[in-house]
Amino acid sequence: MKNEMRALIDKLISEHRLSTEEYEALLLGRDEETAAYLAAAAVSERDRLYGPKVFVRGLIEISNICKNDCNYCGIRRSNRSCERYRLTPEEIAACADEGYTLGFRTVVLQGGEDAFFTDEVLVNLVHAIKTEHPDMAVTLSLGERTRESYRKLREAGVDRYLLRHETANREHYRSLHPAEMDYDNRMRCLRDLKELGFQTGCGFMVGSPNQTMRHLAEDLSFIESFRPEMCGIGPFLPHHATPYADMPAGSAELTCYLLSILRLIHPALLLPATTALGTLHPQGRELGIRAGANVLMPNLSPVRVRKQYELYDNKICTGEESAQCLRCLEVRVQSVGCEIDRGRGDFLPEAPT
Ligand code: 5AD
C-alpha cells in the first residue's frame, strides 16, 4: 500500500474526520489492499461497540403511489407501467403483528409520497402498533413532510425516520430530480428530523448517473458534520421504465469501500447492507457486513405486492415468505462470523470514540 494511502486511513481511524480533498484522494487511490485494511478497521470498530451483531428491521412497503418523479426511481409518477397499490392501515398493522411474532422488535414503514397517508392516518396507525407492541421501535420512511407533520409523528411515538439525502452536491441533486424537487427542502427535512429527536437516517446511491468521486467525497463530509444515527447506501441500479434505463449500475466494491469509511467516520452508525447491494451481487449483503455494515432489512410486505415495489430491476426477495427470508439471512450472517440480533437495535448514544 502506498504510504499516502496508509497515512490517510490511519488519520481517519484516529481522528474520525478528513477534509473533502482527503476523502476524494482516499476514494481515487483505492485498491484491494486499502479496501482490506479499511474493512478490518471498520469491522473491529463495529464489534467493539455493538459486538459481531447484525440488527434486523422488518420492512413494510406500504404504498408505491408517489407524487414525485425522481429520474432514477421505478415508482416515479410518470411510470405508467407501474401497477400501483396501497396497503390499508389494517394490513400494515397485520404485517407488524406478523413481524412481532417472527421476533422483530422494529419495523420500518416505507413508501412513496402518497397523500393518503396524512398525519392523522399515520398517528392512528402508529398508536395501534405501539399499543399492541409497546416494545417495538417504529421507523418511518415516507419522504419529505413539513416540520409540523414530523413533530406530530414524533409525538405519536415514532422512534426513527429514514430520508436519504441522495447526494450532498446541489448541482448533482438537480440532475437526478425534476425541477420542482428542492435540495434545500430535503436538507431542511433532515435538520428538522434530527432536532425533533428522531434517530435520523440519511444516505445516498453509489454510482448514480453523473456522480463523481468528488460528489461522494462531499457526501462523506456531509455525513461527518450532520452526524446521522443511520446511513443507507446502496448501488444505483437501473430501472427499465425510467430515463436512466440504460445507465450502468454502481459497483459493489465501491459501495463496500464507502461502508468501511462511514463506519470509521462515525463508529456507532447503524449501517445497512442494503437489498440493492444484494441484488447487484449474489453475496452483496455478506460483503457489506464484512465491510462494516450491521443492519439488514428483510421484507415483511405481503408477498402479493412485493414485485410492485420495484425501485430498480431484478429486486431480490420478492417471492419469499418473511420467515424464509429470515432463515436465509441467518445463514448468510453466520457465514461471515456474525449473529442476528432481533432486538430494537437502537443507536448507541454514548458511543465511546
Ligand atoms: N437504484 C438504487 N436505489 C434506488 N433508490 C431509488 N431508486 C433506486 C435505484 N434505481 C433508493 C433511493 C431512495 C431509496 C428508497 O431507494 O436512494 O431514497
Ligand code: FES
Ligand atoms: Fe430474502 Fe435470502 S434474504 S431470501
